[in-house]
Amino acid sequence: MEAIINAPGTIKGIEVLFFEEAEVTKMRSGQPSFATYGPMSVLYFPQYNRFVLQINDWRYPLLRRLSVNSAGNGSYTLPGPNGSSFDLKITQPGQALGNLDALLEGTRKLEASPEDKLVRLAAKKHAETGPKEVITETIKQAVHKVQNKVATFKTGTKNLTSTKKRINQKDIKNKDFKKESHSRLKKNFFESSQKLAGEFAQKRKDNANLNQSKQFDELKKNSASHAAIYYVPQLEIEEAILRNKDIVDAAPKSDKGIMERGRERLAEVQGSVEKTLISEGMTHYQG
Numbered sequence: 001m002e003a004i005i006n007a008p009g010t011i012k013g014i015e016v017l018f019f020e021e022a023e024v025t026k027m028r029s030g031q032p033s034f035a036t037y038g039p040m041s042v043l044y045f046p047q048y049n050r051f052v053l054q055i056n057d058w059r060y061p062l063l064r065r066l067s068v069n070s071a072g073n074g075s076y077t078l079p080g081p082n083g084s085s086f087d088l089k090i091t092q093p094g095q096a097l098g099n100l101d102a103l104l105e106g107t108r109k110l111e112a113s114p115e116d117k118l119v120r121l122a123a124k125k126h127a128e129t130g131p132k133e134v135i136t137e138t139i140k141q142a143v144h145k146v147q148n149k150v151a152t153f154k155t156g157t158k159n160l161t162s163t164k165k166r167i168n169q170k171d172i173k174n175k176d177f178k179k180e181s182h183s184r185l186k187k188n189f190f191e192s193s194q195k196l197a198g199e200f201a202q203k204r205k206d207n208a209n210l211n212q213s214k215q216f217d218e219l220k221k222n223s224a225s226h227a228a229i230y231y232v233p234q235l236e237i238e239e240a241i242l243r244n245k246d247i248v249d250a251a252p253k254s255d256k257g258i259m260e261r262g263r264e265r266l267a268e269v270q271g272s273v274e275k276t277l278i279s280e281g282m283t284h285y286q287g
Contacts, residue, residue: 018207049115
């Protein structure tokens with residue numbers, strides 16, 4: 001129930017695709033180092049304009065510069081951190097699988113990645129400060145932790161020795177805890193939770209993306225009022241996006257410089273223009 005209830009610190013994800021059986025295995029140097037199995041959701045997060053694959057606690061945001069290779073029959077290879085990769089296998093045939101292929105292809109062909117403005121502030125801070133400033137800040141944090149512990153210890157000791165805080169054993173024996181206790185659950189909590197779970201299951205079942213062919217842009221237009229909604233911890237989604245950005249940044253860059261790539265592009269354009277002029281000249285001559 002936690003995944004479909006809006007709680008503080010969570011973010012809304014629209015379930016655009018759902019697969020009942022999927023498996024992902026993390027491969028490093030040809031050896032499996034991690035694996036998880038279960039239903040897979042493809043969630044769209046409007047706040048970040050990102051699609052995210054999710055199986056249990058494994059989440060993989062799709063980025064334009066992450067090259068996902070498909071071997072067909074629901075088998076995919078996704079880039080991982082530090083030279084590793086993820087082998088994803090989906091054993092559920094049907095139109096939903098075709099729509100997943102359309103989504104992956106559409107993400108790869110985007111002219112630019114969505115601007116989610118997520119950056120690693122800690123790394124930026126260390127890059128702008130020298131070793132002296134970093135050491136000073138670390139010492140300050142350590143001193144602050146010690147001060148907090150000392151203050152907590154003193155407060156606890158004070159409460160234990162204070163006459164106002166002492167509890168009479170006779171009062172405890174005669175106190176009716178059952179009468180004074182109050183439930184923290186809202187009225188009709190279980191009934192409303194069951195209703196919410198039923199609505200979620202029905203929306204997942206009625207998702208048109210599972211049985212109708214959809215284009216990339218259409219997959220994002222699935223209205224939240226007609227789709228199953230997940231509420232995922234926001235910090236976990238942000239960390240997953242940043243982790244995949246790190247994978248992109250760590251990928252080998254092209255050896256060609258900007259000027260060299262520009263010259264190649266200019267040569268391609270000139271060649272295209274020359275072919276067009278020759279074609280038009282031959283047409284006029286033949287005419």
